[in-house]
Amino acid sequence: MNALSPSHASRPQGHLPVQSGRVGVLIVNLGTPEATDYWSMRRYLAEFLSDRRVIEAPRWLWWLILNLFILPRRPAAKRRDYDSIWNRERNESPLKTFTRSQAEKLALALAGDGRIEVDWGMRYGQPAIAARLAALQAKGCDRILLVPLYPQYCAATTATVADKAFEALQAMRWQPTLRVAAPWYDDPAYIDALARSTRASLAALDFEPEVLLASFHGIPRAYFDRGDPYYCHCAKTTRLLRAALGLDEERLRMTFQSRFGRAEWLKPYTAETVKALASQGVKRVAVLTPGFVADCLETLEEIGVENAGYFKAGGGERFAALPCLNDGEDGMRVIETVVRRELAGWI
Template sequence: MEHAPADHPKIPQGKTGILIANLGTPDGYDYWSMRRYLNEFLSDKRVIDYPSWKWQPLLQGIILTKRPFSSGANYKLIWNEEKGESPLMTITRDQAEALRVRAHEEWGDRVMVDFCMRYGNPSTQEVLDRMIEAGCRRIVFLPLYPQYAGATSATANDQLFRALMTQKWQPAVRTVEPYFDRPDYIEALAASVTRALDGNPPAKLVASYHGMPKRYLTEGDPYHCQCQKTSRLLKEALGWDDGIIDTTFQSVFGPEEWLRPYTVEHVAELAKQGHTDIAVISPAFASDCIETLEEINGEIRESFEHAGGKRFTYIPCLNADPDHIEVMLNVIGDNITGWV
């Protein structure tokens, strides 16, 4: 800016931003915090694609009257009371901080690392504005979903693009493709299984992925196929025989048929068949959250035990494990080429 006139707006030195995005979290487990969060989440056309005239009266009139109470009670069970936030917020912040350290080791102060949430706070708009104000003229955007789905990766990208619409001077942006079959990601998953089981593999390892309506698969969403491939590659990395890892889907919502088998039913069936020692892993989640800490360790565990199951081991998500941070760094490294 040495040749600019004195009254020219100040422009910070150009940097490359690294922005990771997670699903989101309510600000609290009280009724109104839960209602605001659920309203934003369940109003997303990528999540619920019914016509607004049909869906919104049901959402506003019935679902958002009752569901904030039940969802809030579930969040209360896992809430990080010390920090006043959900585990997803705590873990995502830890991931961003660990990634920031590694990114600065690799690229110095030429990069800026931050995180945002698709729903709730910190919002994509808020964080993008902050990064641009700090001088980020190029941004690598990494939604924390190993497998691509319209209701996860695509809606995160949508929100980024909407935020960019408010900028007079838009930065260059690269969105990251899914990393469900990257060797380093599969190795990190396999290492987490080995650590958690301490050399004692169960009769069955259930790989439970977040569900979606079966209709989305027939409409072209690749999520189901990518989940199946992740499970197959995990089995190969562990050196296990066919039949030990089962792929299932959880978090069914609404009247439609979703991807099957449903985890909550499948674990009960396993127990009835005599598989009383199982472990469950969630390869679609980069961070432990309500679906893993409460649903798997609560509803799904209870389904297994009530059907006669004896030993239920939940294998945590990769979270801020150093192996996972290296995967994220490698993914970003592949996408930041030529910018730093």
């Protein structure tokens, strides 16, 4: 019997020795600097802040601001922040550690099919999307599912991952068929995982929070006004999570973090809410971050250190930053559910 598969055995003599017939899954998160030194930070910030989806200001004006004011100064501050959360054992950021682990665990969960290759990448920094798409194609993946790891759709996150993937396809003569996974902000598996994780995290605390904040990464208000659905997706996630936890709007509040620049961003701001709660006499607060599938600078340092500092400086006593779903059982169940849903018809 010929050991080759029918598709390989029937190829004419002299056919290019290419692999085919496999399905690729590429999960992609935001990105990370490769190290905490000044120039690594600068390279990462330059790539991130040069993305037209992230900053929609006129190009000439933003070029001046970025290169004359931000890049000479901001890397030093971010270097200190990253250094405080850096994974010393692997010499990388926690986001890279978690994303790699998510890909490895997803590969094990999908291994039963036998035709699926799982890989991971970053929109900014390494591993680059183009390189990982090429690697999947080299392994015979002529169909690839792209999974931006953002439960809530936003042009500055989800869309820019797709942009970069399609840019890579432009350079390919033989393009793989590409699907982009839909956001899962209201998927029952996601809401259930958030509820289970939140309950477990609260049970592990040695205090009972008076108020819970669901803090999402912010975007400029102008992006929402131009039609971005991100705010609505965040609001629905929060509403469904409230229902799952049996909490009202006062006990579980939606806020937005990571404001950058002077423009108005989505409100209420997490930092201002934390300060206000402390000034109102609230002594115990916990913050969860449902829009992040893995802990990173924004959750570990911005929430766990910076906002905790605001709360305690204002008179608050107990503050907890609850962990993201990460690569735990609940988190992996969500990613696997999304991937299996989007692979329907391919496997």
